[in-house]
Amino acid sequence: MTVHNIHYTAVTRGHAEAITLIFCDVYGAERQQESAVIMKLCCHSNCFGVVSFDADYPVGFILLQQAGNTADVIELCVRESLRRQGIGRHLLEKGLHLGSKHGVSLVLLEVEATNKSAYNLYRSCGFELAGKRPNYYRRRAKISDALVLKCHLR
Numbered sequence: 713m714t715v716h717n718i719h720y721t722a723v724t725r726g727h728a729e730a731i732t733l734i735f736c737d738v739y740g741a742e743r744q745q746e747s748a749v750i751m752k753l754c755c756h757s758n759c760f761g762v763v764s765f766d767a768d769y770p771v772g773f774i775l776l777q778q779a780g781n782t783a784d785v786i787e788l789c790v791r792e793s794l795r796r797q798g799i800g801r802h803l804l805e806k807g808l809h810l811g812s813k814h815g816v817s818l819v820l821l822e823v824e825a826t827n828k829s830a831y832n833l834y835r836s837c838g839f840e841l842a843g844k845r846p847n848y849y850r851r852r853a854k855i856s857d858a859l860v861l862k863c864h865l866r
């Protein structure tokens with residue numbers, strides 16, 4: 713199912729607070745410290761992304777950081793209550809499109825090996841497995857591997 717009243721807009725400095733709010737609501741206390749980094753990156757000149765709103769309510773975002781013709785997906789997330797409605801896919805597609813316009817030809821990201829939702833989404837949008845980083849994540853007192861995915865943009 714796809715929701716139609718969601719709108720998408722390119723991230724500007726003015727969205728930093730809304731994006732940080734989504735990040736904190738999605739990840740909670742566990743990743744509280746990282747929210748300051750997300751806030752800073754929203755204002756950084758080498759970062760770009762897309763944020764989605766349901767009316768005025770911020771519901772999801774994708775944030776990428778560019779270095780030359782490569783960009784890393786820093787974060788992609790959608791509020792839990794609005795998942796499986798196509799918002800994540802729209803954010804990713806629009807983020808990649810924006811990347812092309814910024815001169816990006818290769819997008820890289822890391823995803824927790826157990827994160828099937830995100831992995832399926834990335835694979836269905838053209839990402840391929842590029843490598844594996846053992847014991848990369850140390851969260852919830854749990855250690856897990858990261859899969860490195862890559863996507864070549866045309």
Ligand SMILES: CC(C)(COP(=O)(O)OP(=O)(O)OC[C@H]1O[C@@H](n2cnc3c(N)ncnc32)[C@H](O)[C@@H]1OP(=O)(O)O)[C@@H](O)C(=O)NCCC(=O)NCCS
Nearest residue numbers: 788789790795796797798799800801822823829830832833
């Ligand atoms: C990953 C995430 C952004 C997906 O957002 P979403 O809005 O639910 O995604 P969509 O509705 O656009 O789904 C797109 C595709 O993703 C995959 N997917 C999404 N949720 C899934 C689930 N629960 N199980 C399996 N596949 C899933 C499917 O391939 C789906 O396509 P389909 O609906 O045609 O089957 C969302 O689950 C999220 O915010 N997760 C927490 C944060 C996170 O893990 N981010 C990734 C960091 S690397």
